[in-house]
Amino acid sequence: MPLLFAHLMQTGFGGFYDGIAHLFLTPSDLLLVLGLALLAGQQGPQGGRLLLTLLPLSWWIGLAVGQRWGLDLTLALLSTVLFTSVGVLVALSLRLSVQVLAFTVAGSGLLFGLINGFTMPSASSGLPLDVLGVVSAVALLSVLISAQVAATRSTSFCIAVRVAGSWIAAAGLMSLGLLLKA
Amino acid sequence: MVRRVLLPLLMVAALLMPRLVSAHDLFPGFLELQATGASTYQVLWKLPLLQGQRLPIAPRFPDDCALQGAPVSRQEATALVYKAKLSCREPLEGRVISIDGLASAGTEVLLRVRPWQTEALQTLLIQPEQPEAVIPTASEADQQPGVWSYLRLGIEHILLGVDHLLLLLGLVLIVRDGWMLLKTVTAFTLANSITLSVSAVGIVQMPAAPLNAAIALSILFIGTEVVRFMRGQTSFTLRHPWVVACGFGLLHGFGYARGLAELGLPHHELLLALLLFNVGIEIGQDVFVVLVLALERAFRQLQIRWPVWVRRVPAWTIGCAGAYWTIETTVSLIKGGV
Numbered sequence: 327m328p329l330l331f332a333h334l335m336q337t338g339f340g341g342f343y344d345g346i347a348h349l350f351l352t353p354s355d356l357l358l359v360l361g362l363a364l365l366a367g368q369q370g371p372q373g374g375r376l377l378l379t380l381l382p383l384s385w386w387i388g389l390a391v392g393q394r395w396g397l398d399l400t401l402a403l404l405s406t407v408l409f410t411s412v413g414v415l416v417a418l419s420l421r422l423s424v425q426v427l428a429f430t431v432a433g434s435g436l437l438f439g440l441i442n443g444f445t446m447p448s449a450s451s452g453l454p455l456d457v458l459g460v461v462s463a464v465a466l467l468s469v470l471i472s473a474q475v476a477a478t479r480s481t482s483f484c485i486a487v488r489v490a491g492s493w494i495a496a497a498g499l500m501s502l503g504l505l506l507k508a
Numbered sequence: 509m510v511r512r513v514l515l516p517l518l519m520v521a522a523l524l525m526p527r528l529v530s531a532h533d534l535f536p537g538f539l540e541l542q543a544t545g546a547s548t549y550q551v552l553w554k555l556p557l558l559q560g561q562r563l564p565i566a567p568r569f570p571d572d573c574a575l576q577g578a579p580v581s582r583q584e585a586t587a588l589v590y591k592a593k594l595s596c597r598e599p600l601e602g603r604v605i606s607i608d609g610l611a612s613a614g615t616e617v618l619l620r621v622r623p624w625q626t627e628a629l630q631t632l633l634i635q636p637e638q639p640e641a642v643i644p645t646a647s648e649a650d651q652q653p654g655v656w657s658y659l660r661l662g663i664e665h666i667l668l669g670v671d672h673l674l675l676l677l678g679l680v681l682i683v684r685d686g687w688m689l690l691k692t693v694t695a696f697t698l699a700n701s702i703t704l705s706v707s708a709v710g711i712v713q714m715p716a717a718p719l720n721a722a723i724a725l726s727i728l729f730i731g732t733e734v735v736r737f738m739r740g741q742t743s744f745t746l747r748h749p750w751v752v753a754c755g756f757g758l759l760h761g762f763g764y765a766r767g768l769a770e771l772g773l774p775h776h777e778l779l780l781a782l783l784l785f786n787v788g789i790e791i792g793q794d795v796f797v798v799l800v801l802a803l804e805r806a807f808r809q810l811q812i813r814w815p816v817w818v819r820r821v822p823a824w825t826i827g828c829a830g831a832y833w834t835i836e837t838t839v840s841l842i843k844g845g846v
Contacts (some may be wrong), residue, residue, distance in 0.1 A: 339667055374810040466803070473806035 345459020348442070349467070354405055355438055361412035361494045362431055363468045364487050367475025368419055369427060374472035376424065377431055384435025384463040385442070389457050392443015397474070401441055408434055410498025416491025419484070435464075440488055513612070536633075537617040538587075538606070539567050541600065543624035549594040550568065554587045554614065562588060565609040565617070572597040590701075601622065601645040610639035617748050631781075633657040642823070658781045663789020665764060666796070671727055671833065672760055673796055678730030679756075682737045683749050691750040693797055699757025700764060701786055707765035715764045717841040723763050724833035725812045726756045729801050731827025738823060764789055 349355050366377035373489070412434070415422070422430070446456055476486055528652045538554035556563050578602040579592035599626070617634040619641055632719050634641050666672055679696065683689040730752075733745045745752045768785055807814075 339664055343667065371809070371811045375812060378810070378812075466799075469806045469810070470802055473809035477809035 341455030342419060342459040342462075344460075345446075346445075346455040346463040348460055348462045349463040353497075354402075354409060355442070357386060357494050357497060358409040358412060358434055358438055358466050359464055360471065361409055361416055361491065362434060363420070363471035364416045364475055364491055364494075365412055365422075366431070366468070368416065368487065368492030369422060369471040369474075369476075369483075371476045372424070372467065373422075373427055374476045376428055378469045379466065380428060381435045381462045381468050384432040385439040385464050386457070386461045388436040388439020388441075389443040389446070389460065390439075390448050392440040393454075393457070394443075401437065403502075405441060406498055406501045406505060408437065410495050410502060413491050413496075413498055417488050417495055419488050419491075432436065494495070509756055517689075534614055537563065537610075538620075539607075539617055541594070541826070542622045543599075544593070546624050547596045547599045548576075549596075549600065550581075551590075551592045552592045553579075553590040553592075554584075555590070556587050557583075560784070563613050563615060565607055565613050565615070567617075568606045569594065569606070570596065570603055570609050572599075573600070579756055584783075587647070600643045602642065604640050606640035607634055608639075610634065611636045631657050633660065642662055656784060658784040659788040660793075661768075662785040662790075663792045664788075665785075666789045666792030669727040669763075670829070671723060672763070672793075674826050674829055675727050675756060675760065676793060676796055677800060677822060678727070678734050679753050680751060681734050682746055682821060688749060689801075692753045693794075695791055696757040696760075697793065699754045700761030700789070702740045703758045703761030704745055704764045704768070704786055704789070705761075705782060707762050708768050708785075709778065714734040716766060717837070719759075719762050719766065720761055720835065721837040721841050724830060724837045726759055726830075727826060728830030728834050730756070731823055731830045734823040734826060735820075738820065 349359065362377060362381060366373035369376075412430070415430075442460060446460075475483075478484075527840035534562075537556055538552070540550075540552040542550045542552075544550050551567075553567060555565065573594055576593040576595050579590040581588060581590045583589075605619075610617060613636070616636065617639075619632040619634055621630045621632070621643055623630070623644065623646040630644045632641045632644075676696070678688065679692055681693050703712070707714065730745075733743065736743055737746055764785075768782075
């Protein structure tokens, strides 16, 4: 059993909104979802559709596993490397094959879901509204951003997307530096 | 195959959904402390009832305080109301009071305090994550803008009000263009603002049981209109959704006012509190509408072609929830109370 549960953000609006707030107030999670949404959008509508299908699902599965077994895994290094890599891919604006994109999305979702699951004690009864909130927020953010990126083809917008990717990568590198120093 | 399996599952989910996420009422507790002397207080405690059951929360005063005599209690539609006199050795101002059980009950308590020798009422919102509050002194009560709690309560009321959100979703789904959407949302907003205001200040009152049944019926009605819209049929509602939005807005405004009535309004800041509560509701409504529109746009941009049965899910959800709540509230109405 884990000795300590990182508590979920409490908005006062109930479990569903606590779950939504959790995503927006956890920088590594937020940066990963942003990065994946930009990356999927760069691959066109097909990438966006794949992201919408796989990311919430894999996140949910990871969450369920994390909650069920309460895995005491920090995984900070791995998760930081992951969102940094996604940022680099966005900055490079690489065309990825469907298989590679699917693997990246599903793997990231599972890993981050697993970490989320550890921080959220499972509900003793009733609907796991916090889980529903996190997964809904992941789905919502993914679809809104990837759709916008996929639909906009102007050069300046594509450059802005790549710049955003480079910022995600830079944030990841800074976090990595701090982690390694600690 | 997928269709054969998923379709019944979705129908069952749509039927169960309203049971799981019941049409809400606002359930914060309410504690009022009015100083009648330097260290004596008139206490009013509204303990919310959730489906007829008392929420397990209670105020905890400092150890040197004691109730004078037995509290007088009466039952209201959704709360038990206690009145008592409290006497303390030291004044409560600047000291901490807490609410037992608040963290596990997952609700909030609105605390209203009138310190000794001031007419100013200070309003504080005590939340589960920090179930205690410091009682303001007279000078603090004169200065602090506690009435802003009503803005948050307005937002909360709409965000947790699945019934109101489903009606809005239905209205958004049946409008055909941007101009009509603007007219519809504006009509709904204006109408519910009117009834919220007149009801909150006591000009018009509507009994809870028929009101709940009418609100539930409005959701069922809009569910059937969404189905009609998807079948390519037409009706008065589909041609003039803003008219129906106006009518239903009047109805739902009474519902908002009921939530506000449970809390009460500070008399000296009545208009401001009412305005803030209303603004909070409108913020919540507009955020929801913008989100639905953004999602619809994103699905189009991603060229997602949903199967017909998936496109029907929102209509089923609205219709099933409306039907369930209509039956539930009508039964309550017939039985003679909610």
